[in-house]
Amino acid sequence: MTDCPRGDMRDLLPDLVHEQLDAATRAEVARHVASCAACAEELELLRSMRRALSPAPHVDVGRIAEAVVASRVAARDVPNVRRLAVRAAPRADRRMAWRIAAAFVIAAAGASGWVLVRGRPGTPTRPVATAPSHVDSVTAPPTVVAAQPHSPRRSQAVTAAPAQPKMLASTGLVMDGGVKDLSDGDVRMLLQSLDSLSTVPDADPAPMSYQVDDGGVQ
Amino acid sequence: MTEPKPTADEPTDGALIAQWRSGDQRAATLLVERHATPLARFVAGLGERREVEEVVQDTFVRAFASLDGFRGESSLRTWLFTIARNLVRDRARGRKGARDVVSIEEWHAATEHDALDAAVADETEAQMRRAVETLTPMQREVFTLRVTEGMSYKEIAAVVSSTEGAARVHYHNAMRAIKEFLDD
16 A cells, blocks of 8 residues: 555544534545545545444443442542531530640649659758667668669669668658668668669659558568 | 533533532432443553443542542543553553453453354454454553544643644554454
8 A cells, every 4th residue: 555645634534534624625635535545445444443443342331420420429428427426426525635745734834843853963862761760670671762763774673672761850760861871881781782673764753651650660 | 422412401521520519329320320431441541451440430439539639621521531541551550460451352351242143243343343452552542542532632642741743643653453364
């Protein structure tokens, strides 16, 4: 097959097949085709190609239309459901939510304050009650060395040998003197016991307290 | 196939879109009836073998989902063909070892159309199908849209995201390749 040199005419052949040309153009193209064997052959080829390629697979138009409508309904319903869910929250629930949030804020503020006060350098360590002076030192509970600030990993209470207590005149209780009051041997033993710990607790131990009355420690 | 033109009694695509926007669901059915078959033919011609109806349905669902934003700068038909083409390409990319060319037997199996049996029986038309199979994907798209759907180069350029000039070149290259195949 040869190609016609009139590209403008060849361009219009598919439109002639599909009857998309106005009357004047159609007449012009028809005249050219009548006098051009190449275009006549190409026109016949186009008609045959159209016939060969035209059969279309069957599609269920009704089902497709239903899917289109269903998708529109779904698209409209989703935002409606979301709006309803927001509006349906009862006032009492919202009030409770505010209370819970406020409680969290108060608790967080309290905890932060406690941590700040406790972690400030120079803050006196918490006094721990020990046995009164008249209690026999052998039977007395061990003195607790108070947790030192800025020792996060080893801030747990450590049992130590009883030291010489300081008397508080007003209460009759004694305040322990801390590590500095320990003897060299006691400090060495304390350090060894620290080194021998296999695990280090994450939190401080619960404070030990004793009720002290005239009858002794309970 | 030429563009499905509504008769004097039938509403235009634009009128049906307006009806759809105002909530008339029957407009969707009319639009689907008008464009489903050409879309199915185009989709099958691009090599989508087994899920032609699914692709056509996806095309309509996507088009109608964004129909509110359709400004009518291109025809609805062009827009539908563009969506269908992109869906076919996405599926082809998603398949491992997907082939660009579909054999005549696969195309025949996919269409399951009674008229196709007679068409394929005709050796000349079978040869023409084989000739189209030899085209590059772009040539095949352009040639199908021009010869089978009767689209203008401007419409084709919109569908295949190209220019009118490029579409014209692809068409003439495709025609030359087909003639050479048939001459051999």
